[in-house]
Amino acid sequence: MKNASIRPLATLPAGTRVADRLETAALVAVAALLLLVAPEILSPFRLNLLGKFLAYAIVALGLDLLWGYTGLLSLGQAVFFGLGAYSVGMYLKLEASGGKLPDFMGWSGLQALPTFWYPFASPWFALGMAVVGPGLLAALIGYLLFRNQISGVYFAIITQALAVIFSTLFIGQQPYIGGTNGLTNFSHLLGQPLGNHATQVSLYQATVLALLLSLLLARWIVRSDFGRLLLAIRDAEERARSSGHDPTWPKLVVFTVSAALAGLAGALYVPQVGIVNPDALGVTLSMSMVIWVAVGGRGSLVGAVLGALIVNAAQSALSETFPNVWQYAIGGLFVLTVLVFPGGILGLVRWVGVQVAGRIPGRRQLPQTRVEPTFALAGPVEVSEGQS
Numbered sequence: 041m042k043n044a045s046i047r048p049l050a051t052l053p054a055g056t057r058v059a060d061r062l063e064t065a066a067l068v069a070v071a072a073l074l075l076l077v078a079p080e081i082l083s084p085f086r087l088n089l090l091g092k093f094l095a096y097a098i099v100a101l102g103l104d105l106l107w108g109y110t111g112l113l114s115l116g117q118a119v120f121f122g123l124g125a126y127s128v129g130m131y132l133k134l135e136a137s138g139g140k141l142p143d144f145m146g147w148s149g150l151q152a153l154p155t156f157w158y159p160f161a162s163p164w165f166a167l168g169m170a171v172v173g174p175g176l177l178a179a180l181i182g183y184l185l186f187r188n189q190i191s192g193v194y195f196a197i198i199t200q201a202l203a204v205i206f207s208t209l210f211i212g213q214q215p216y217i218g219g220t221n222g223l224t225n226f227s228h229l230l231g232q233p234l235g236n237h238a239t240q241v242s243l244y245q246a247t248v249l250a251l252l253l254s255l256l257l258a259r260w261i262v263r264s265d266f267g268r269l270l271l272a273i274r275d276a277e278e279r280a281r282s283s284g285h286d287p288t289w290p291k292l293v294v295f296t297v298s299a300a301l302a303g304l305a306g307a308l309y310v311p312q313v314g315i316v317n318p319d320a321l322g323v324t325l326s327m328s329m330v331i332w333v334a335v336g337g338r339g340s341l342v343g344a345v346l347g348a349l350i351v352n353a354a355q356s357a358l359s360e361t362f363p364n365v366w367q368y369a370i371g372g373l374f375v376l377t378v379l380v381f382p383g384g385i386l387g388l389v390r391w392v393g394v395q396v397a398g399r400i401p402g403r404r405q406l407p408q409t410r411v412e413p414t415f416a417l418a419g420p421v422e423v424s425e426g427q428s
Contacts, residue, residue, distance in 0.1 A: 050183055067255065072225060074248045079241045088312055089356060091244040095309040097348040098254050102301030104344035107333060109262055110294050111274035112191060116199035117329050119206045122321030124303030126210075126217065127173060129316040130157060131166035132226040133236075143225070148215035163230060163349055170307035171300050178299030179292060181275075186288040186295075191277075200323055207322040222317025240312070247308045251345070258341050261297070270294060331374045337384030339348035360424045367398050 079087055099121055106112050115145045133142050134157065140152055150359075160166045181202070183194060211220050213271040218224075232239045240389045261267050280287055310316050320323065328351075336347020351370065358366035 052242065067252065071248060071252045075245055079244065083242075084237055084240060087244055088240055091312045092309060093349050093352045094244075094247045094353055095312070096253050096329075096332065097345040098251050098305035098308070098327055099302045099339060100336065100344040100348040101251075101254050101258050102136045102298030103329055104256055104333050104341060105270075105294050105301075106298040107330075108339035108344070109267065110270045110291060111277075112291060112295065113196045113329065113330070114199045114295075114298070115196050115323065115326050116203035116206075118323075118325040119199075119203050119299070119321050120178060120299040120302035121306040121309070121325070121329075122206065122210075122316070123174045123177070123320070124170035124306030125310045125316040125320050126168040126223065126306075127166050127303070128307040128310045129161065129223040129226070130160040130217075131163050131165045131230065132311060133223050133283040134161050135229070136225060136227040137282035144218045144221065144275065145215060150215050154216055168309055170303045172303075174303035174306075175222045175296045177394045182292045182295040183288075186291045191291070197368070200326070202234060203321060203326050207318045210318040210321060218317070220318065222320075224317075225316055227310065234311060234314070243308070243312050247312070248253060250308060254304070255311075255334060255341060255345065257297075261294075262341065264288065266293075331370065333384075334382055335373060335377050337386035340384070340386050343384050343386035350385065 074090075078090060082090065100119060103114060103117050104116075106114055106252075107236060139342060141150065145153070160169075181198075184199065185191075190198070192214070203225070210217060224232070226234055229239060229243075262270070267288055269285060272285070273290060277287055306316075306320065331352050332348040333344045334347070335351050336345065337343025351373070354373070355418055356364060358369050362369070377384060381391075383391070
């Protein structure tokens with residue numbers, strides 16, 4: 041069948057263009073506050089905590105591209121996050137050891153540094169592998185899955201099994217990557233002491249910039265014709281296939297991008313937290329990532345970021361005040377999201393805004409519209425209620 045072309049995006053209405061400008065201005069303003077104001081008003085501990093949450097927000101962005109916009113729920117996203125974290129952690133461990141054999145290798149009986157560790161003496165190789173490594177792994181796994189049309193619950197189960205496999209594998213590698221204890225006792229980054237406040241501020245600001253660039257990249261993807269194809273695959277994959285579009289490659293691309301973003305987040309996370317262990321690749325963290333996106337608002341990039349920040353901030357506050365019950369509170373929040381406001385926090389805010397706007401005296405009520413997903417390849421078609 042001859043491939044059906046995707047009609048280019050129509051010129052945006054004036055109101056939409058204004059909304060885009062306002063959104064962009066808001067992003068710039070928030071980024072400026074995070075970059076310039078937060079380091080001045082937050083204590084070093086709170087700033088470090090915020091940097092950790094912002095790294096998590098990068099993972100949430102990638103997962104939202106995969107789940108919210110493509111309909112592929114990954115329960116193993118922490119694998120890519122952990123691989124990125126271990127890549128940079130290996131560099132930090134080599135720099136901390138001063139060219140000597142890392143301490144845990146000596147305890148395990150190794151006499152020489154394993155060959156695969158040598159390239160990680162370069163920070164740029166480690167950072168590159170933190171992004172490229174997870175992306176290549178996702179590309180390989182995604183190709184094997186998508187070419188066989190595996191998706192839905194089967195995709196979720198396989199990615200969850202992937203998290204179990206990798207966390208178990210890393211636990212058993214005590215002589216080579218630290219086993220259960222993982223990699224820790226980092227001291228320097230690019231020759232600068234990690235305990236130095238200026239170094240921590242620089243790491244925090246790098247995380248803010250990485251999140252902003254990741255958000256802009258994700259927004260460009262979802263607003264492009266490729267993004268519209270992702271929505272078509274999410275809403276009506278068989279219609280997309282019958283129209284001549286092979287869903288394999290769009291799924292593969294977005295899975296690879298989401299994994300690369302997770303790896304980048306892991307690379308930024310490690311020097312700020314000071315440790316990486318097999319828990320960073322496990323199912324528990326992967327499930328937490330799903331909760332971040334669901335609570336913030338699946339299918340909304342800003343919602344995914346807000347979800348990661350709000351859930352982790354709530355978790356931190358509750359664990360400090362109620363250390364024995366905070367897990368139940370976070371679980372209850374997820375259940376409440378699914379049952380009461382499935383659109384997440386951002387969806388709830390939008391619903392409240394519509395209700396308030398509808399009660400303003402003299403405001404003309406516009407007919408409610410729905411978007412027909414089956415027309416997603418040729419562009420969304422709004423149909424007023426009551427029309428046929």
